[in-house]
Amino acid sequence: MxxxxxxxxxxxxxxxxxxxxxxxxxxxxxxxxxxxxxxxxxxxxxxxxxxxxxxxxxxxxxxxxxxxxxxxxxxxxxxxxxxxxxxxxxxxxxxxxxxxxxxxxxxxxxxxxxxxxxxxxxxxxxxxxxxxxxxxxxxxxxxxxxxxxxxxxxxxxxxxxxxxxxxxxxxxxxxxxxxxxxxxxxxxxxxxxxxxxxxxxxxxxxxxxxxxxxxxxxxxxxxxxxxxxxxxxxxxxxxxxxxxxxxxxxxxxxxxxxxxxxxxxxxxxxxxxxxxxxxxxxxxxxxxxxxxxxxxxxxxxxxxxxxxxxxxxxxxxxxxxxxxxLIEKKEEEVVTVDTIVDTISRVEKIRNLLPLTLFFQNDEPDPRSTDTVTSRNYISTLSDYLAMKEVYKQEYSKGLKNKAKSEAEEMIERFFVDSVQRGYLKLTQFSEYLLTELNEGKTVEITITGFASPLHKEEYNRRLSARRISSIKNYIAQYNNGVFLTYLNSKKLIIKSAPKGKTMASKLVSDNLQDKRNSVYSIAASLERKIQITEYKSK
Structure with missing residues (x-):
């Protein structure tokens, strides 16, 4: 029994x-x-x-x-x-x-x-x-x-x-x-x-x-x-x-x-x-x-x-x-050299995360939209992207055989692990550090830059980049049941946007809509579809 x-x-x-x-x-x-x-x-x-x-x-x-x-x-x-x-x-x-x-x-x-x-x-x-x-x-x-x-x-x-x-x-x-x-x-x-x-x-x-x-x-x-x-x-x-x-x-x-x-x-x-x-x-x-x-x-x-x-x-x-x-009684906080060093260390850790790069699927969020904002949270765009990993492997290795096929699939696997997933882990660490800074009374200003691959016209890509930045803003606003909202509303947390569209895209990336292997599923194209937290100022 x-x-x-x-x-x-x-x-x-x-x-x-x-x-x-x-x-x-x-x-x-x-x-x-x-x-x-x-x-x-x-x-x-x-x-x-x-x-x-x-x-x-x-x-x-x-x-x-x-x-x-x-x-x-x-x-x-x-x-x-x-x-x-x-x-x-x-x-x-x-x-x-x-x-x-x-x-x-x-x-x-x-x-x-x-x-x-x-x-x-x-x-x-x-x-x-x-x-x-x-x-x-x-x-x-x-x-x-x-x-x-x-x-x-x-x-x-x-x-x-x-x-x-x-x-x-x-x-x-x-x-x-x-x-x-x-x-x-x-x-x-x-x-x-x-x-x-x-x-x-x-x-x-x-x-x-x-x-x-x-x-x-x-x-x-x-x-x-x-x-x-x-x-x-x-x-x-x-x-x-x-x-x-x-x-x-x-x-x-x-x-x-x-x-x-x-x-x-x-x-x-x-x-x-x-x-x-x-x-x-x-x-x-x-x-x-x-x-x-x-x-x-x-x-x-x-x-x-x-x-x-x-x-x-x-x-x-x-x-x-x-x-x-068990919560032990806290002693009165005394500012010491160790405290100052710890503060400096945390700011250094934040800056060591920069540029913090987060990646997106092609034309996401909100495909074919001309809006500059989205209701989507970066979390949901990430889940959709991760769910497409096997599709990316299949499409990028299409037409290849044996070792070349295996190498192409391995390249996609490494991109998802080393870039897409690692970017999210860095974002969670950044969010924890940011909250600690704000809880200590700091005023923080961050700059988010958005990018797109060169598949569409410049104005469309600028708007797409803005939507990608908007999804990160939604992530921050909804983080931990909205814990950042008080700081956003009081201007203690300021987020600046810099949508770049495809102006920064590598000229080596295909812009041929008929060549989806290279313009959508390649590592080169995937690396262009991103936002970056590029600047962090704390005072």
Whole structure:
């Protein structure tokens, strides 16, 4: 029964579960040193197991708290609590529950209606929009080989009830594979659905993928890449949009035992090297389903089967834990030489990022428009661009064979990784530095220059360059729930625009509309479609 409980918790095939337990991962010496350091360096974090109102002797996981103090989670337990049914796997099920967090604690959990918790399935692994009017969740069944296969479903809340769920398309639910553990991220002009799958063309067993939802449909899923996904398993994604940070669990990377919680800054398939969350978030057992309190970033939840849980067996089942970073009393700030050096260092770091270059698809945003502004955020243009990588490889290598074809595809791959994705990572770092400067009372002026490839007439390209600058302005205005708006409105943050059109484009770039390989898909043309943050002044 312990094996069954754990397998159900993951909702993947037993073969994947067993491969994760065999310890085939070879740990290098430097990795082992890092792991030992992580074990010793206990963080100032208080961990508490949630009360018996939430945790039972069975498994509870996937904790999400909403702004109105409604708490959703999933529980694996027998359909009834008779001694007979506890003994047999076929009487166990997973359901999604909700509770209210009040000053006196959690209210008695109530399962979502049978519209969602259909007894034919294991219903689990959910995500919702902020208003809880849309729910994505997993439904799992055993196949003919008795392995669990999961698919993603959606339901809308209308007229005070959940509508009949609809299974997502085959684009998301690839036949013959498991698709589970969704997490929804909402942007101004598109949504991103992160999820876990063992579909083909992945990197390991279970990988984290994402799909862009726009204009009523999901785009083709894209793997988060080798920075996040390993030859092992990566699961339970949670994305903090305010900090542009992904939290997930992995049985590889620098795990101190079992599955550990990691974090990485970035988005889509552009990520910094994942960092282990450390002790006490992680233990020698399995730790996952990390989430953050919506009203207090110092608090949050995760699930673990570490010792001293509520189960009838030490490590068979999972409980939900709450964490809180301990806030030490701050001493009165004293300006010292170190403080001055730190300030100088930060300004130098900002200037070292310049020129900060960000790239765009051909004629984006808003193709064929003559406007100089756009409602689109650079984030959504980036997601569209990254989704086109395979098309760029195909078109740029068209007509080539063998080594020449492979080299052309590799050139495109390197451009997307080294230029497109790296540019976004630099933008997130720049945004953090900029916010720190403004919070310290500085007045900052930045200059953004826009460029275009030479495919169109000069005036059209100037307007296109202006739209590209506008998308970055939208990114800044919407960053971290609009944290820069106060500074923009008070003129503490000033953004100057310099749309150049194609006047700066290399004469070596083709302007022949009939030659799309060179005028659209080539590296030379791609390098011209950009904006640059070129100047930074702080006083």
């Amino acid at each position: 312990r094996f069954f409980a754990f397998t159900l918790f993951f909702l993947v095939s037993p073969s994947l579960f067993l491969s994760a337990q065999k310890g085939t991962h070879v740990i290098q010496v430097d990795q082992q040193e890092q792991i030992e350091y992580i074990k010793r360096d206990t963080l100032p974090v208080e961990i508490k197991r949630l009360s018996p109102a939430i945790n039972t002797i069975y498994s509870e996981y996937n904790p999400i708290l909403f702004k109105d103090s409604t708490f959703y989670f999933v529980s694996l337990r027998p359909e009834s609590f008779s001694d007979y049914e506890k003994l047999f796997d076929e009487f166990w099920t997973t359901s999604i529950y909700w509770s209210k967090l009040t000053m006196s604690g959690f209210s008695t959990p109530v399962p979502l209606p049978k519209t969602i918790n259909n007894s034919k399935y294991y219903n689990c692994n959910f995500t919702s929009n902020a208003e809880r009017s849309l729910l994505y969740f997993s439904r799992c069944l055993r196949d003919t080989m008795l392995e669990l296969k999961c698919e993603l479903w959606e339901s809308k809340f209308s007229n005070n009830k959940w509508e009949k769920p609809r299974k997502l398309s085959r684009r998301i639910n690839l036949p013959g594979t498991t698709t589970t553990q969704p997490f929804l991220v909402e942007y101004e002009d598109c949504n991103i659905l992160y999820f876990v799958s063992n579909r083909k063309d992945g990197i390991g067993g279970l990988d984290i993928w994402y799909s862009v939802y726009k204009n009523g449909r999901f785009g083709d899923p894209i793997n988060l890449g080798v920075t996040i996904n390993t030859e092992g398993n990566e699961v339970t994604p949670f994305y903090d949009i305010e900090k542009s940070t992904l939290y997930f669990s992995s049985d590889r990377h620098n795990s101190i035992g079992g599955y550990d919680i990691f974090y990485s800054e970035g988005a889509f398939s552009a990520w910094k090297t994942p960092q282990n969350m450390g002790v006490p978030f992680n233990s020698s057992k399995h730790d996952f389903y990390f989430s953050i309190h919506p009203n207090n970033h110092k608090k949050g939840f995760f699930s673990s089967n570490r010792l001293f849980n509520s189960s009838f067996s030490d490590t068979c089942c999972h409980d939900i834990y709450q964490y809180e970073w």
